[in-house]
Amino acid sequence: MNSNQEIVSLKNVVKNYGSGQVAIKALQDIDLKIYKGDFSVMMGPSGCGKSTLLNIIGGLDRVTSGSVIFNGKDFNLLTNKELSLIRRNEIGFVFQNYNLLPVLTAYENAEYVLMLQNIPISQRKEKVMNLFKEMDLEGLENRLPRELSGGQQQRVAIARAVVSNPLLVLADEITANVDSKTAQSLLTLMEKLNKTNNTTFLFSTHDPIVKNFARKVILLKDGLIDKEEQASKNI
């Protein structure tokens, strides 16, 4: 399913926290490419640098050295504000704790990103409603996050991440707070979105369920890519 369109290209990425003797080498020398339509998972022991790498790809954090090219743009050359606009327009994020805005309804949370992008109301409504239907969220539009189960909240969070058709969706430990059945259904849903809309997903996880869905598994160890393998469950 993945074309050869390169979305992300990392070269010699190093990320240190602190400096000098006490510097923590979170990422040592990472080369990685992500292609349009990928459905990839990063795995590895706790502290190996998965979240750090995800944050760097998402433009939330800066590299110590090396380069990140996102859709042809070199992150090192962009200001924080420009990075923020790329996150707004081209990247979707899903978090472990859902992080929905508690004062907005499910519908409004999903619509929020479209508002940021200044999409006209008719299109906003169409996009959100279609997505909610597709994601089995119909009927929950007017609920506040606290009136939803964890799995439902995470579905809304996924809807928020994909509603604007971003180039890349980054998902950090998104199944950590839900049971395995819910995890299964979340992944099924995302796989469906991947297939129907060709949305690119990059996960970081400890969860074997996620791994089962992945078409590519990236194994990290001590801040280095240990192995990149095409998953068994290939389509």
Add this chain to the structure above:
Amino acid sequence: MSAKLLLLIIKISWLSLWRNKRRTFISLFSIIIGTGIPIFFVCIAWGFYAGLIDDVARLMSGHITYEHKDYRNSPSNDLWVGDTIKINNTLTNNDNILFTKQIVNLQGVAHTAKGSVGISLMGIEPKKEIAISFLPENIIEGKYLSKVDERLVVVGEKLAKNLNIAIGKKFVFTTNDIKGELTEELFRVKGIFKTGSKEIDGHLIQSNIAIARKVAGLSNDEISQLGIIVKNPDEHEVLIDELQKSLAKNNGIFLSWQKIMPDVATTIRMDRTAITFFMIMLVVIVLFTMFSTILMSTLERKREFASLLAIGTQQIELKVQIFFETIFFGLIGCPLGALVGVGVAKWTEGYDMLNVVGGKSEDMSVGGFGMDTVITPLFSAPLIMQICFFFFLAVQLLSFFPIHLISKISITDELRSA
């Protein structure tokens, strides 16, 4: 930022305000206290001053006084102003002016068998005085003057005691006429008044203006002072300028009550400064508690802000959100505070302060004049709005620090600390 997005942000601000209802109510309460108490005090205090100024102006020589330009420095009997019938007629036709009163003042000495006391004789028109001044109401024995009374006077209670005279009793008044000649006149007491002011009750007597003129040697057209009672005592500066230009003759000058009674003016000014200072202290304390709640509510939501920033919300958009939260606080709290302040002031109207502070009304005096201790609040809309607006601005300033914190948020740190 599009208008739609701004609306959404404002909506988020509004909804965020009610997330922690208890804290929001505490903040609102602080704002209500912070605006309400100063407004209450100012309404009461300014009401007292306005009442005092009006009383004194009506008792003495008006909000504006026309007199000889040197009279202020040494109020001697030979400093008078002329042509006053014409001036008076023009003044009565002025819409800003309620009343005028013609006064002849004579400094002199009163003698009885008991002794002699330096006094001030105030020659007035009884009918006008009854309409204007509160002195006629304060006759405690005998009666107030009427136009036909020739050598009858009303005297202060203390003076009557000091001279040992009662109603119907006589005393001799010695003074200089305008040529400097010593003259004497025999007066009989018609009434005794008590104003509560030691100065006035101990040294003032009032007679008909005609007899005072005769003693002084003044013509019908000549007086010591022309008192002007205006409709709006707060805005008399322009009027004074106008009158000075159009009406003042030779040595005459129009002066405000502040110039005529500098003691009263100074005391009121000092009192107002003290109250203002006290209020600012209070406001600072209230703002401090506000500040901590606003700061707390921001710090508490750091992770939420971080996740919004992560998905592409601009810092400015979050800053606007926080700013509007305090705007809402101000918009709800300040008018409510004003309402409470005005309401409580209104509720205390007519209450005698002596019931609270104790003591005698004689002891309450400003610049030598007795003060009315009954609460008569003054509701000045501009002043109330000014206090409201000041507090509103102060609350808005509080949001600057939390807003500043937004630019310090590290998205990755906050998301990790989940």
